[in-house]
Amino acid sequence: MGKPLGDFIRAKRDSIQPESLGLPDRGRRRSPGLRRLDLAARAGISVEYLTRIEQGRDRNPSRAVVNALADALSLAPSERSHLRYLAKITGDQCSAQIRPAPPPRQVRPAVLGTLRLLEPGIAIVTNRLGDVLARTSAYESITSGSGLLDADPPNLTRFVFTDPRARTFFADWDDIADEHVFDLWLAPSVENSEWLTAELGPVAGPEFTRRLNRHVVPRRGPLRLNHPAGHELRLLRETFELPADAQQLVVLHPADERTARAVDELNRPAHGRLRSIS
The missing domain is CATH 1.10.260.40 (lambda repressor-like DNA-binding domains)
Structure with a gap:
């Protein structure tokens, strides 16, 4: 780096x-x-x-x-x-004399249990590299049709920089892009960030590299999504650090009544499916 x-x-x-x-x-x-x-x-x-x-x-x-x-x-x-x-x-x-181990991608049972308690709310477990490690069914609902969860395993950073649908799905794509490159600097080790950069850089191109090296500290305002079904969603985010796992639990709340109604409509047929990616 x-x-x-x-x-x-x-x-x-x-x-x-x-x-x-x-x-x-x-x-x-x-x-x-x-x-x-x-x-x-x-x-x-x-x-x-x-x-x-x-x-x-x-x-x-x-x-x-x-x-x-x-x-x-x-x-x-x-x-x-x-x-x-x-x-x-x-x-x-x-x-450093010893190369740090890659970040853990398995989610502890207690964290998965917390996600189940959050149903039917919108929540994910992720790491600083952008891997979506576990999510509630409501998160699947609000991202359905966007392509974000198509990869196996899904990675938010890769989606933002390599999938053209991301620029439509994220209403504030520039801010989201800055968030994800900034979080790479907060990854568990520089080596892990370099690994992702070596893998992502060639396909993400100069836009990714430029943002990575200018170190813009993101504002992290409300998350605005343009759902493929036609809903405009505005979500507030709360991030809870899981330092022992080098992971984060991110909980999203509707920021207004319009979003709350849209989330209910999107979530109605899918409630109850908790997904974990190891």
């Missing part, structure tokens, strides 16, 4: 107008945004050191340096968390 820490710092630096930080306009530049010299001065580090970090030649900056860069870039809390996470996994790359 190249140099994620440096890529993120450079992307944020390029997105900042110097005037917004009270810095003088230094005239036309070859590239937009904040100059490396200005960022280094604000963070209290040398330009040479900042260059090494951005180019991936220094992969173990101290916590104080990471915090100083976060302050200098005026990062939002979610962006600060991402910067610290990238610094951690960059350092882990340098020190």
Whole structure:
């Protein structure tokens, strides 16, 4: 995955107008945004050191340096968390001696039991790579006809970037695409993310790679779906981390009465079928 820490710092630096930080306009530049010299001065580090970090030649900056860069870039809390996470996994790359195991794809019986309790609600169990590991019948209903569950096993990230139907099914496809590439950075290990990138990249093309490397922290607003049956669904999402399994339980709720009626209509013939993919 190249140099994620440096890529993120450079992307944020390029997105900042110097005037917004009270810095003088230094005239036309070859590239937009904040100059490396200005960022280094604000963070209290040398330009040479900042260059090494951005180019991936220094992969173990101290916590104080990471915090100083976060302050200098005026990062939002979610962006600060991402910067610290990238610094951690960059350092882990340098020190790791054993290749981590792939993420578990089996769902524990207790988690499956929780899904059954959520019926007839809409819920799935997934991992950071986008594998749909288990789902309620209502989730099958709201995605029926979209192609999302056609693969064996289904993978949300692959569907978003390789199936043209995804751009119609997800009303906010751009935001959803940013969510899925961002979650790859939060996968259990860099190696697992690299494995998926090697498999997905050749078929997803430059759009996937571009989004992966620009590190946009997603907003994760309501999920808007255009169901093939003609329903426009608006769903609120709650994500519950299952850290011992490197998985998430995602529960979706209708955001309005119109969506609630549509979900009831779609779910009526399918209620009761719980699916788990191992």
